[in-house]
Structure formats: structure tokens, C-alpha cells
Amino acid sequence: MPKRSSILWGAAILAALAPDVYFRIRVMVSGTGSGGGGVWITFASCEGRRIGFWLNGLLDPIWDLPLLWFGSAPLIVLAWGGSLLGERAGRPRIGRILGRLVALVMIVRYLPSLLLLVIDMSGDPRCADAWGPGLTIWGVTRDLCRLASAILVLLAVRSSRTPRTGLARTAIAVPLVVAVLLGAVGDTARGKVSDTSALDCAGFGDGTVSGLDKSEKEFLCRVRDDYRWGISALEDMPDRDLLAYGRGLCDLAVRHGGGDVDAPAVAEAIGELHSDLLAGALSLLCPEVAEVQQEKGRRAQEESDAYFAAAKRACAAHPRHRPRIRPVRQVRETMWTEFWEIHAWDEENEGAEVDGRVADLVGSEPGALGIWAADEIGHACVTGESYRRRPPVETRGWEQVVEVGYRTKRGVLSIVDGEGQELPDLTAGGPGDYRVRVHVRGRKAVQEDYDSPDGTVQLLIMVFPGKERKPRIYRDSLSS
Known part of the structure; x- marks a missing residue:
């Protein structure tokens, strides 16, 4: 093999390795990399970058082959070895074919990103951010080095008796054009x-x-x-x-x-x-x-x-409640709360907060009622009963039994949960004064174990006419 070709093969290998060698020396000296590698978003329109991502996704399995590592230096060494064997076997054409194939692979690998970068930056210089702030100059330099390596391979296998091919001229010209265009892009409105x-x-x-x-x-x-x-x-x-x-x-x-x-x-x-x-x-x-x-x-x-x-x-x-006297109506519902309480309001008071709950269970103001239903969020199993007269007091099996007065101008007491689910009207005599007796069990369990199964809390709400305003606590085992 002529000395000129050997020098060109060696130079091609050095040009391919140069970016990686420089990067590793920089890391050893400064302890930092090239400053890139993250994911960047820009406000510019960068079609070239999107096409580049698509090409990389399509061809990455090929580019990840070990022969294409380090700027394709292993592939160049392999082609150089094949060229030497071809020369010794008296078949120099094998070396030229191998060299041109290697150069073609390298051009396909490193030229598109440069062209796409030129397209993007000629449309909007802010696309530099899409390619990675701080990475653009490094990436251009790296790819130009490897394209130069491809050109050196083409020159190494070119016969001294053969004129330069169009491929070689193109490979030399395109990187130069890329470099010129990168400096010629301008800003946009x-x-x-x-x-x-x-x-x-x-x-x-x-x-x-x-x-x-x-x-x-x-x-x-x-x-x-x-x-x-x-x-x-x-x-x-x-x-x-x-x-x-x-x-x-x-x-x-x-x-x-x-x-x-x-x-x-x-x-x-x-x-x-x-x-x-x-x-x-x-x-x-x-x-x-x-x-x-x-x-x-x-x-x-x-x-x-x-x-x-x-x-x-x-x-x-849960077993249904069996009233001791017959109610006007009995309804059951699974009710959800995100803020501790379920409520009833007269229309003009909708959304009003009730200040304080008796035994921390039920609170009342004219046209507003608040009943504890969960320590924070969850479902309670609610039974509502409406009576025309005062029902007997029941405390057995309940942790708390508390009774308060409630006045409604509207004549409706519908319990509403956090999802808008309603327990139908529990009044039996229209507008006026009522007593609301609330029973609860399962409260102690959810207070002691935050992960208690949903539906552990059971509420029984009895509503009946009554003018008494003073609250009554019939049972409160939780405070003892």
C-alpha cells in the first residue's frame, strides 16, 4: 500500500477519535462534561429537530453497533485491514469498495444532523435551544471532524490514476457549505x-x-x-x-x-x-x-x-335499623365527604358553615345543619328517618347519640354529601321547628385506624317536630 494511503487511513482514524479523546481529556482535567445531555424545550418552530429525533429513533439500533462507536473508528480500522489484505492478494479494488462503503455509512450517520440544524437555525436561531444549549457548537465540531474522517477515507482509497469522483467532491463541499450557513442565519420577528x-x-x-x-x-x-x-x-x-x-x-x-x-x-x-x-x-x-x-x-x-x-x-x-315506632319514611344512602361533614341547608343559607358541633357530632343554626361523617374523607352509611312525633331514645349499640334543634323556613331537610348525593326530605310537618337526633357507630374504629374499610361509619338520623332548642347528649362513649 502506498505510503500516502497509509497516512490518510491513519489520519482518518485520528479525526474520528479526536472528539472523544478531547471530551475525555476535558472530563479528566475539569471534572465536567460538555454541558449537555438534558432534554430541552424551545418556543421556536424546529421541524429539523423533530425529523432528527425521528431518524435517531429509526436508526439508533444500527448506530449502537460497536463498530460505529468512537466516531466509527473501529469500522475504519476494519476497512483499512481489509484494504491491506486486498492489496496483498492483488485485489486493490476490494479496498476501494470497503473504503467507499465506510465513508458512505459515516456520511449517512453524521451529515443529516448538520443539514437539519442548518434548516432549523435558518428559520429561527432559537432552535439552538432545541438542539441543546451549549451543545450546538460541540455537536457541529464533532460531526465535522467525523465527516472529515470520511473524506480522508475516500482520499485514502482513491487511485492516483482515477479522477476525483462526484461523491468525494460532494463529501468535501457539503461540510464547508454547512459551516458557512451556520454563520449566516439571522433573527426573525x-x-x-x-x-x-x-x-x-x-x-x-x-x-x-x-x-x-x-x-x-x-x-x-x-x-x-x-x-x-x-x-x-x-x-x-x-x-x-x-x-x-x-x-x-x-x-x-x-x-x-x-x-x-x-x-x-x-x-x-x-x-x-x-x-x-x-x-x-x-x-x-x-x-x-x-x-x-x-x-x-x-x-x-x-x-x-x-x-x-x-x-x-x-x-x-350492615343490618337495617328497626324503628320502635313507625316512621313516616325511612331512607338509606351511602354518602361521601371530603371535609368531615354532610349538610342540610335552607335555600337561602346554602353553603353556610355551622359554628361548632355538639360532642363534635352535630351542629345546628337556623336553616343550616352539619353532621360529622368522616375523619377527613370517605363514605358513611346513613339512614334517615322522619317522624310525626318524638321516637323513643335508643343508645344501645351506638357510640354517640346527640340531639339538637333545627328551624327551617323552607320546610325541607335534605342531607347532602360532597358529591351532591341527597338523602330525601326528612321533615314531616313543613316549615317550622324540629329536633334532629344523630346516632353514630364506627367512629372510634376510623379514629384509631386511618385505613379502616370505607363504610365503617354508620349514622342514624331521626327528625321529628319539636320546639326545644337546647341540645341533648344521650350517649358519648368517645369522650370517656
């Missing part, structure tokens, strides 16, 4: 910020925004909603940048979580923004995210239904 009226979000705006499809408008509307869903940190971002940001998060969610915006990489990119609100907005822009959100909603609903069904079964398993 910020673009307009359309408000909800211009986007016609509510259906009665001026709708002056054009050039956007329905999903894009819905995404912008959701982010810029002034009343419910808006995300203040993004509301001043130009339309184009905001859409690009959303698509960037969509791509990130698809790559790292199959469309799940709760994937760690996506959560890190979203940072301090309202992830729940942004997830809802992204589901309007990205079919994959919408599909995952719908599936999550379906699973959550199934879990909620199963949880409620289990509580209803637990309540149904």
Missing part, C-alpha cells in the same frame, strides 16, 4: 399574540385569526382562557412560538411516555407551569396526548366506580 376575541374562543368573538386549523385555535384558546384554564406564564407568547412550544412538548411526551405528559422528562420540561392545565391544552393539539388523557380518565372513572360500589356493598351489609 416575534410574531403576533392573538387574544381570545380574535381567536373566537367563546363563539362570539371577531375571529380575525386565519391560517390556523381548529386544533391549533383550541390550544391557543385554552392557554389564553382568562377565566378557567389560562396559563399566565404563557399568555404573552406569540402564536407561532406557543404552538411550537406545545408541539415540542407533544413530541417529548410521545418519545418518553407514549403521549403521557406525566412522564419524568416531560414534567421536567414543563417545570413550574400548571401541568394539569397544560395537559388539558396539549390534548387539544396532540392526538397521542388526548388518547392517553382519555385512557387515564377512563381508568380513574373505573377506579372511582369500583371504590363507590365497594362502599355501597359495605353499607348494604
Whole structure:
């Protein structure tokens, strides 16, 4: 093999190894890497970066082959060895074929990222962030070194009697063009910020925004909603940048979580923004995210239904109360609370807080009633009974029995839980004064064991006419 070819083969190997050698020396000297490697989101529209991610996902199994490690240096060494064997066997053509194949693989491996970076930055220089802040110069230098290595391989196998091929000329010219273009890109205008009226979000705006499809408008509307869903940190971002940001998060969610915006990489990119609100907005822009959100909603609903069904079964398993005198009506319900109490209100007092509960069980004010039902959240098994006259006092089997007065102008006492579930009207004589006697058992169990089964608490609520206002405690075993 001519000395010139050996020098070119050696130079090709050194050029391929140079970025890795430099990186490792830098790590040993400074203790830090190149400053990259994270996941970055930019507000710019970077189609090249998305295409690059797609190509990497498609070809990574090939690029991960050991022969292509270290800038393809092992592959170059193998081709050089094949070329030497070909020369000794009197078949120099084998070496030229191997060298050109190696150069072709390296060009396919390292040239597209440079071209895609040029495309992105010529459209918007902020795309440098999408490729990784601090990584762009390093990445360009690394890929140019390896393309130079490919060129050196082509020169090493070129016969002195053969003119340069078009492939070699192209391989030399393209990296030079890339380097020139990288220095020639300019800044671009910020673009307009359309408000909800211009986007016609509510259906009665001026709708002056054009050039956007329905999903894009819905995404912008959701982010810029002034009343419910808006995300203040993004509301001043130009339309184009905001859409690009959303698509960037969509791509990130698809790559790292199959469309799940709760994937760690996506959560890190979203940072301090309202992830729940942004997830809802992204589901309007990205079919994959919408599909995952719908599936999550379906699973959550199934879990909620199963949880409620289990509580209803637990309540149904408790024996029914057998009144000592016949009530006007008896109703049973499984009732949910997130804030300790279930309530009854007259219409004008709806939502009113009741100050203080007798024995921490039941409290009353004109037109408002509050009854303890859980230590924090959970289901209680509630039986309501309505009487026309005072029923006998029952304390056996109950932990607490407390009676308070209740006045209703409306003439209705309907117990309501945290989900809007109602225990029907328990008054028997219309507007006026009543007594409300509340019995409870299972309270001690849930206080001692937070993980007690849902439906452990049982409440019996008796309502009957009575003008007495003074509360009465018939039993309170929990205070002893």
C-alpha cells in the first residue's frame, strides 16, 4: 500500500477519535462534561429537530453497533485491514469498495444532523435551544471532524490514476457549505399574540385569526382562557412560538411516555407551569396526548366506580335499623365527604358553615345543619328517618347519640354529601321547628385506624317536630 494511503487511513482514524479523546481529556482535567445531555424545550418552530429525533429513533439500533462507536473508528480500522489484505492478494479494488462503503455509512450517520440544524437555525436561531444549549457548537465540531474522517477515507482509497469522483467532491463541499450557513442565519420577528376575541374562543368573538386549523385555535384558546384554564406564564407568547412550544412538548411526551405528559422528562420540561392545565391544552393539539388523557380518565372513572360500589356493598351489609315506632319514611344512602361533614341547608343559607358541633357530632343554626361523617374523607352509611312525633331514645349499640334543634323556613331537610348525593326530605310537618337526633357507630374504629374499610361509619338520623332548642347528649362513649 502506498505510503500516502497509509497516512490518510491513519489520519482518518485520528479525526474520528479526536472528539472523544478531547471530551475525555476535558472530563479528566475539569471534572465536567460538555454541558449537555438534558432534554430541552424551545418556543421556536424546529421541524429539523423533530425529523432528527425521528431518524435517531429509526436508526439508533444500527448506530449502537460497536463498530460505529468512537466516531466509527473501529469500522475504519476494519476497512483499512481489509484494504491491506486486498492489496496483498492483488485485489486493490476490494479496498476501494470497503473504503467507499465506510465513508458512505459515516456520511449517512453524521451529515443529516448538520443539514437539519442548518434548516432549523435558518428559520429561527432559537432552535439552538432545541438542539441543546451549549451543545450546538460541540455537536457541529464533532460531526465535522467525523465527516472529515470520511473524506480522508475516500482520499485514502482513491487511485492516483482515477479522477476525483462526484461523491468525494460532494463529501468535501457539503461540510464547508454547512459551516458557512451556520454563520449566516439571522433573527426573525416575534410574531403576533392573538387574544381570545380574535381567536373566537367563546363563539362570539371577531375571529380575525386565519391560517390556523381548529386544533391549533383550541390550544391557543385554552392557554389564553382568562377565566378557567389560562396559563399566565404563557399568555404573552406569540402564536407561532406557543404552538411550537406545545408541539415540542407533544413530541417529548410521545418519545418518553407514549403521549403521557406525566412522564419524568416531560414534567421536567414543563417545570413550574400548571401541568394539569397544560395537559388539558396539549390534548387539544396532540392526538397521542388526548388518547392517553382519555385512557387515564377512563381508568380513574373505573377506579372511582369500583371504590363507590365497594362502599355501597359495605353499607348494604350492615343490618337495617328497626324503628320502635313507625316512621313516616325511612331512607338509606351511602354518602361521601371530603371535609368531615354532610349538610342540610335552607335555600337561602346554602353553603353556610355551622359554628361548632355538639360532642363534635352535630351542629345546628337556623336553616343550616352539619353532621360529622368522616375523619377527613370517605363514605358513611346513613339512614334517615322522619317522624310525626318524638321516637323513643335508643343508645344501645351506638357510640354517640346527640340531639339538637333545627328551624327551617323552607320546610325541607335534605342531607347532602360532597358529591351532591341527597338523602330525601326528612321533615314531616313543613316549615317550622324540629329536633334532629344523630346516632353514630364506627367512629372510634376510623379514629384509631386511618385505613379502616370505607363504610365503617354508620349514622342514624331521626327528625321529628319539636320546639326545644337546647341540645341533648344521650350517649358519648368517645369522650370517656
